[in-house]
Amino acid sequence: MKHYWIAILGAALVALAFRLPQLERRPMHTDEAVHAIRLGDLLEHGRYDYDPHDYHGPTLYYATVPIAWLRGEHTLVQLTVTTMRLAPLLFGVGLILLLLAAGNVLGRTETICAGLLTAVSPIMVYYSRYYIMEMLLVFFTFGLLVSLWRYLQTGRLGWAALAGACAGLMHATKETCIITWFCIGVALICCGEIRVKPRERLLGVAVAAAVAIGVSVTCFSVFFTDWRGVPQSVLTYLNYVRRGQGSGHEHPWYAYLEWFAWHRTGRLVWTEGGILLLAVGGMVAAFHERMGFGKFLFVYVLTMAVVYAVIPYKTPWSMLSLVHGLILLAGIGVGWLARRWPWVAWPLLLLAAVHLGMQSARGNSARFECDERNPYVYSHTSRDAIRLAERVHQMAAVSPEGRRMLVKVMAKEYWPLPWYLRDLPHVGYWDRPSDPSGASVVITSPEFNLDFGDDWQTELFGLRPGVLLQVHIRRDLWQKFMATRK
Template identity: 25%
Template sequence: MDEENIQIDEEQKPDKFWIVSSILITAIAAFLRFFWLASKPLHHDEGVNGFFLTNLVRDGVYKYDPANYHGPTLYYIALPFVKLFGLKTIPIRVSVAIFGLLTVVLALFLRRYIGKTGSLFAALFLALSPGMVYISRYFIHEIFFVFLSLAVVVAVIYFIDKRKAGPFATLWMILLLMMCFVPSALNLAAFLGGESAWAVWAFAIAFLIVESALIYFVIRMVLEWDAGRPIYLILASASIALMFATKETGFITIGTMMIACFCVWIWRGIAAGDAFQRLKWPLIGGLHLAALLAAIFYRKELTDGAKWTYGNFLGEGKIQEPFAFYAIVVLTLVVIFAWAVFLYFFRQPDESTLADDASLTWSNLALGIGGGKDRMLMIAALATVFVYISVLFFSSFFTYAEGVSKAFEAYTIWTKTGSKDHTQNGLLAYVRWGIKVETPLLLLSALGAGIALLKGKHRFALFATLWSLGLFLAYTLIPYKTPWLALSFYLPMCIVAGYGINELINTRNILPKIAGVIVAFSATGLLAYQTYDLNFVRYDDEEMAYVYAHSKRPMLDMVAKIEYYADKSGKGKEATIEIVSPDYWPLTWYLNEYSHANFHGSLVDANVAEMIVAKKNDQDRDVIQKYSAHYRFAGVWALRPGVDLMLLVKKDLADKDAQDLYRIPEWVSPELRR
């Protein structure tokens, strides 16, 4: 998007503090997302995604099936990385982590709408959010979806705000065009070239030259169209298409955004009215009184909630987290103090340095689109982009036509899967998970939302407030819940939290400044601790939110043991491994280089395979009866909660410490030993 609006206020010199702070926040975000990226074992879902990606790499085709998993975009954004670096854990996770980093960078483009301080803290909160970091280090669809959500918002407001296309927007447009045309051209070159490598290269080079020229002329033409302003809407249309090609929940996010826009228009009319101005303080007092009465009425539930919170951090049998618990208590009190300070000084004339974003109106949107032929041309361009990108991905770059019709079937399937609570955490699941690892965002977004609603003049802050609230309510009411869905509403919560800090710090009165600084740095410290704890210490601990049915780190030890015996056998990747356990994901990923790794899911006859992987407890008796003559017991490793796998090794290959299979029932898990 527009570089000038992120670093330079057209009539001023570059803001060195802004530039240095932006670079520092981006560096923090990059470190948290890319450091030690393979340490966490792949989740079951990552293993499935890796399986589809492996098939795409080896067969050249991905066949979209909504009954299996989400949309096809994830596999295609990972494809260049695995083509360059191989089917390894780090490349596939890097392909996702990049978009986690870009989400942080995009928040910096909101400077004009939530203030310089606000955008810096919004970006910092996105950089430090435990969930944003955790899922950015995860090969699933969610982070790319979150990035696209913010990309839609930024693109639309830049278009409305009459921005000419800057270098960032132009670059994204070029990448979009390359994504749309280059892969198909390479596929065509491979088809026409047949078995001749020379012919394939010749066709590929010729097609790339032609397409480069076409992309150049398209970019030049679009830049000459109203100074390139339409690029922003084209990027928004492309982002929406990619959202729907990524996850079925795209309609929830887009629908919530549209409702939020309408509600902003309604609320601004109310807030600016004489009646509201006259009754403002009685209403504020009444709302606080109502909150107090509700707290008294629901005191048992609140007491139970407080006990639950204490138990989760300091309860018996739990990992003790006194710092996190008392930091949450302190931060809660500080936020209440900051709110009281804001209300006290709110009686005075508003001294916010953040200007009213008056340009963000429906009329400016309509003017930008134009009338007559211009409007028809704009609508045609946006529709063409949306349809083309949707068909492109669902058809797997025109190699699987059935994928387009199956895109519509996805919503029928989703309505069935979305009606069940697989996590069994109930209506308040997102509140519980949030308290555990995202408390600063819950508290600060509530503070920012209150400030935005009472001031009622900053359109974008109101939009972000209602966007976050709408998504939170939607996902709370939908029975189907997984921790990573929460990222969709934590994104606008970070923006609202940044706005709230901006409004506290950027006033002339010293007390709000002090309150804002204390809130900001208290929240930052707690987020940093929780991010470190979740992502680098307890990343496979089921007590932590976002760790849902996750693979245990001992699984990587089992993979290492398999590699050890494969090398010892002298066959290496040609060693035969029979996986007879019904539970084995994500081993398909870790064993994808073993050409004779056979995933049966049930016991089979085997006496020549170097190794067998079976399920502990459920298959003990059958394993002893079937394999005792030829195999020894090399050990047991946790796959995920409730699932342990055992490795059997041929007797002539097993180490001396390997045991006879009749010793299997004597094995006791480390958890029970404690």
């Protein structure tokens, strides 16, 4: 038992070593910036307004607020990138620690192997450093899988309540939880080993449902202070049916396989095929040794793979729950091999872990962390956007108004600029051309074809691949700035 704990804690430390360094270096993605602004509203005003047309549930913000308080950050301006990214990072590491509760479900050798693969998996590392909801969703999903299975085997209501809490937190995290619930339901129907008597089962379902609803309502009502979000959290699925058709993120059915298993850009090859190969071994082992949870996991993963392949809307982070299921199967595969051919299993695991770790180090390096050649970099902000924000701040430094100078942004796409310009109180945003009068700096989309004349200095910056912005600076202000460079 002692060695088991040490091994899991060791895997968690490896995970920290890959996830923690230089969290602030990578530019903020649009989605991260949007979440940051909403977090700032919660920090400053204690307000969270659920938007059923976009965005997601509040758990990410609730998880970040205590971290911000501990780091002395109480306003949007004080917020730092490191503070925000610490929240998903902690859940990413917590996902490994959660394996301590799965030893009796998966097997101890299997959980240790799964912990190591989770620690070094490039996609798990990359999105543990990303301020979006997915890592929290994966954490709560795994909590649901383990507690649900433990309840079905033991009949203890405590496990049913914990399963309900995890389900409620999933709903309060992201609406796509219903896909996971569907996959769990299919797996239970096909391979569920239910040892609980029917009458006791009804009580367990009632307890789980009551806790799930209670947790979800608590979160969406902002701890019973604003009830508008509760019905909207259900009505939102009408919008998600439409979004599932693509909404600008349409990809072929095999996109997830391409991103995860084999992604080649020039001479660079990115692959987590080692996990996939070991997961196939886990699938074989689950049926060969009649492992109840293994068979359940196989059907769960297979169903999820089919569902996500069919849905046109695809982003790399959407497959995290699927990948985590594959990692658990890979752990089963290594454990099965180790009992038969340990001289094959352990070198294979070591080779896979080293290869995955090298790719994680490369994918999160300064060179590739926002480079489109990295399969997990998706419509990401370029470093040029940070230089754009620096230019605006340089103008504020020489402006008579200082940080109170007027900045007008007229562009169809301008995120994450509201994050980078959050300390300037007089910045306005329009998605169409507007009157530039009174502004010291005007930022526009080139397609607007606006002519600012000789009284303005114009520079061109890249926001992200395929998106350019023009920065127009009043000539007198530009000359004052250039005088400081002599």
